[in-house]
Amino acid sequence: MQEQTRPQEADGKADAARRMVLARLARVEAEHGVRILYAAEGGSRSWGYAAPDSDYDVRFVYLHPAPWYEFGGQRDVIELPLADGLDISGWELRKALRLTLGGNAALLEWLASPQVYRQHAAACRVLRELGPEHFAGEAAYWHYLAVARKNYRGRKLEQQLRLKKYLYVLRPLLAAHWVKARRSPPPLALEELAAQTLGDAGLRAELAGLLALKAAGAAPEYGPATPGLQDYIDSAMQAYEAAARPRRHSDWARADALLEQVRLACGA
Template sequence: MKIQILSALQQLEKQYNIRILLASETGSRSWGFPSPDSDYDVRFIYCHPLDWYLSIDEKKDTIEQLVGELDLVGWDLRKSLRLMRKSNAALFERLQSPIVYRQEPQFREELLVLAGEYFSCRAGLHHYLSMAFRYRQICEESSEVRLKDYFYLLRTCLASLWIVEKRSVPPMEFRELLPLIRDKALQATLLELVALKARVDERYVHPRNPQLDSYVKEIMGYCEGRAADVSKYEGSIAPLNQFFQKIASADGAAKTPEPI
């Protein structure tokens, strides 16, 4: 599949006359709880030639392509940096992904350094907690729930708790969130569910676990109650402008993307 992904990225570069600066996996594969039939959610950041940006007209700044189990979504560099300034959680996840398909030398490293100045705990908490409430509503509709939805609920719940307790960007991988759970038996239950999800398809439904449901409800209530104490922050635009100008004006031919 990696060869297919790299080939698809190369085709997109030719089709749209772009440079792909970073391409990484998001979704269940990067979060650490994929099913055998999980899609490949490839997210990428790209840059146009400099002339593309020298226009008074607003232009489309996203690229989307769905081919079989391969879901490709790209954001233009300028859009990505605007979203970073707004502390967009999806962008932070693209940068943190443990599965990187390709990148221009040092691009992700430099952007991660910048990213540390733009994470807003309040924006991050609002993102993850609102998703957790949505998934909890889905999961409460029946005595059995798609295991996929259960994990989406658990991950967003724990990511919310991470922000409240640690005041930092939550880690991508689900296992890194588990130490937040003090109950070792509950941790073990979740690890068993991770192992189960690796064996079953995306449609598999699982009986709801009353202990997990109770824990999620308690943690979400706790995080909601602490939301007002979490700081709001928006960083300066100057470093992002400098980074954008540096990348957009670079000679794309002089840099060779690195397959990972």
């Protein structure tokens, strides 16, 4: 029988993890000479199905001093080695803006995370204004389907099904359906998202059982797919492969204008 973590003990672990995250973010700023504008959880802990031993998937957006932007072709991501259960990586602000305007919804999900470590209020006000416009169009819909497809293809190559990856296919797939139907940001929590997008009660029950095992840390790492959800995913992915996908365009001029707006808001 798996030992249950007491609430007080869990709170202590979360506090310790938060202190480590903040210390490493401060080290990133010192070592790279950047300013972190925003940092938050961006994985299973924001999607509502973390196990007690899940990593902390910390994602951040950062700004360089003005001279950096005068030169092209420089590295625009910072990735720390996985250590102590902390998976920490960040995007440079211009990269984040260009990706977002091209359809990538990752930044907008980070901004909606329930677990925030750092944020510059004025900068985040500018970034959050992208949300409603972005989800009202087709870009986010195709982004989520592309994420589901990437994870689906990786899963198909394995001899056995890794349950964590199974959820990584299902969540972006349901998020795509939400965006298509509602033209608004999908809920972060997978359970809430499924409650409003999966019409079949049997499918919702299969998913609820899997999420309960995952959150309790009782789910095996590998196992058989639940038949209803497997059929649902396979059917959706076949439809996606047959669909004509629009070509993505990122408005770099607008991204640069937003970059300057954020820099001005930060006094940079």
